[in-house]
Amino acid sequence: MNCSADGNPAVTCNWSCPPTNCGSLPNTCEINNVKVTGSTTITCTVGNGVCGGGTTSITQHITVVSKTRVPYIVVDGTTTTASTITRNKTESLSLACGIQNQNEMNTKIVWKKDGFVRSIGSLYIPSVASSDDGLYVCETSDAFGNFSTSVSLTVLYPAEQFQITNAIGNQCEWGTVGPQYCNITFSLNPVTHSAILKKNGLIADNDFKYKPQSTNIQNYVFMKNQPTQNDTGSYTLTVTSSTFTPVIFSFTVLVSNPFVVPKDNTATIVGAVLGSIISILLIIIAFLVVKLYRKKKPETSHPRSEGNTNTAADDYVELNQPTNRSHTSQPVVRSQQSTNYENLKNNVNVTRDEQGYADIQGVGPSVATTLNDGYETFIGRKYENTAGQSSSK
Incomplete structure (x- = not known):
């Protein structure tokens, strides 16, 4: 540090900075190998002997801090180095955090629990609950860095948060087909306790042997291998610990008709x-x-034979039958083709209708036709033979 002043004759500067040595240069003060922590002051006094040898001075305030600073914790007004503190449920708790030279450095202090900010500066809990159990961290930050420390809070509380996990409300509904059970959960701290089950004020039989767990969450099972109607009634579960008065939880059991488990019809x-x-x-x-x-x-058809006639010597004409005629009972479709009757004798008149079918009428001797499923299979002329008998071919 350098100290200077104007004057005539020249001004002399003197440093008062124990335990340091004045520097080799005029009007300087050097502090070598700083070891003192905390605050101190140094003074520079100047004068030139003029006007009765008067002097003047200036003072500099210096704060020396460690490179590594560890915050400390104050519980209910008392500084503590304990890593764990204990409070009963409903008691109050005050937490504070400090660090060296925090006033000079304008240090910011924040309290956190489970990663969330709970308070800035100090933390006060007027009535501790079981949910306040956990680790509290004090974080400090200033120009010289960020530092932190922590303390764990253990909250002691009697049995609470009773719940029957396999029932609606506080009633277990059973059938007579066993086993049937009530699954009761609750929480407490300390975990050491005893549990007594009663029905109508008397000790109740339980087919499940209860063993306290080593965690805060407990699971009490009341089971009957073969329930009967006598198991219907009001029950109490009394939980006793060494720290608190016993806690009583009440519930009911209703045994109805045989409980039938529905079959799984998914596969069906x-x-x-x-x-x-x-x-x-x-x-x-x-x-x-x-x-x-x-x-x-293709549609089945029975065409008439076209241009396929045989003229016999005895003046009759035979028309060939269709080769694909079916002998089944299915209806036969007439062909749209017409029949050639050109070889018929002059005494037969042949006319055709609009569909091309022939109408044969005899002029002289009559003409007879033989039908087969609606088809003309034979056309001939009737005539008198020498014996006087009529015949047809």
């Missing part, structure tokens, strides 16, 4: 659905096959 339902889908697909495929077959199948 899935099978039925798949079977229905497959059946529908088969019906659709069959329909498409039939439709395609009918579309490609």
